[in-house]
Amino acid sequence: MRRILLTNDDGITRPGLWALYDVVKDLGEVYVVAPESARSATGMSITLHKPLRLKRLLIHGSTAYACSGTPSDCVIVAVNKVLSGKPPDLIVSGINEGNNVSLQAVYGSGTVAAAVRGALIGVPSAAFSLASRENEPLSFAWLKEATGRAAERARPFIEWLLNNGMPKGVDYFNVNFPPEVNSHTPVKVTKAGKIRYTEMVNERQDPQGRLYYWLHGKLVPEEMFEPDTDVYALFVEKSISVSPMRLNTSVEDLSSLKHIADFFRSGR
């Protein structure tokens, strides 16, 4: 029986997690270990300075473990404790509420981080995210319905991953669905764009007159998105974007860079 670890970064009660659960539950033994509440934008953050708690819950008739930490903590605790040290056959993360396209998202997203954690221990992994509708607040009912549509499209891909493992040279997948995804939505195999948001800082004054700051982002104009990237596929082509990702970020050919060592010799 194949073992599937399911996690997310929005929290264990969120509809995107259970939409994935519904479509993978008959593909193997599914272990749900997810943050007890939202851990968005936590990236690869792990919890070393305080202990973690794990709560065993019954959600939708299934055993699930709510973890007090980040998605990375969830993967580490799941593999070492819930799965008794034997890595699962597949790690599935999501479906995230909001897109995770571009390197900016890949590096900062807790949902993607769970897949990167899987890749670090050599487990086939995939992260799934659903872009939000423009100018529409997120409603639970809509999320439930839309992540259901997305999960239907994810299912045969997950089944293929379980049966075949990762393709050579791919360490994990980053998959993004447009909000209107349905059974006819085309699929593009993409690279990650560089950024999707220009980072902004909003300055305000508190009632005591002291300044405080909100981070936020302004979507990069569509005409700056390069074709064949995830941002282009999702926002311009309204397609499902599938990005095969590598773990390794080292420069491969160091031959022209060996001389850099010389610059560490002080001339002072």
Added chain:
Amino acid sequence: MRRILLTNDDGITRPGLWALYDVVKDLGEVYVVAPESARSATGMSITLHKPLRLKRLLIHGSTAYACSGTPSDCVIVAVNKVLSGKPPDLIVSGINEGNNVSLQAVYGSGTVAAAVRGALIGVPSAAFSLASRENEPLSFAWLKEATGRAAERARPFIEWLLNNGMPKGVDYFNVNFPPEVNSHTPVKVTKAGKIRYTEMVNERQDPQGRLYYWLHGKLVPEEMFEPDTDVYALFVEKSISVSPMRLNTSVEDLSSLKHIADFFRSGR
């Protein structure tokens, strides 16, 4: 006058930050924006759900800004507010208390994350870390002295970076110093190893009899480190490791992967 942004993840009062400050202060205008206290292992985490505070301090006779957020928050707030929206010529992060070798560290370290944030906005960036002495507790006096030795070696490299910008194909540098670094320590240009620690979970019982968990790591045995990697250079060769890093984690050649799109077509 060139502008240098200096940050870290151990906190604004730590000696590693001020060791770097001392060697870069005459290379340009130095802006210190760092977390108000330790933010280790926060990775690329950013703060979106609560506001940030920025405190203007005078430390060692210099203006410095203590930020309530993560190293990534520091870079974003520094560029947008302290530097008035004009990116610096260089971002320097560290010197971290403890090594940041292997992809495991590259993805999870707040120190490296500051350099990745710089790379995302196209600013030349470098992260510096000092490995701890084995079996010795960190003392402030030792850290001050040892990061001073490391900073002396970093200085000419930083000066070279400022004068020449990033080499083609390199987005940021990840530099690690051995604890005994001195003016004779050799320098190796390396790739990142995959992992340095096997992740472990320690299970305990609280006074109420409820379980809690500590994440920790067991150093991978030296014989498993591959030559030419940062872990090998630092731990086996006792050298300074300089890893030229790329931002992009996409699989470059998608030609053999286009067929993956077909697996999203449900046969159910």
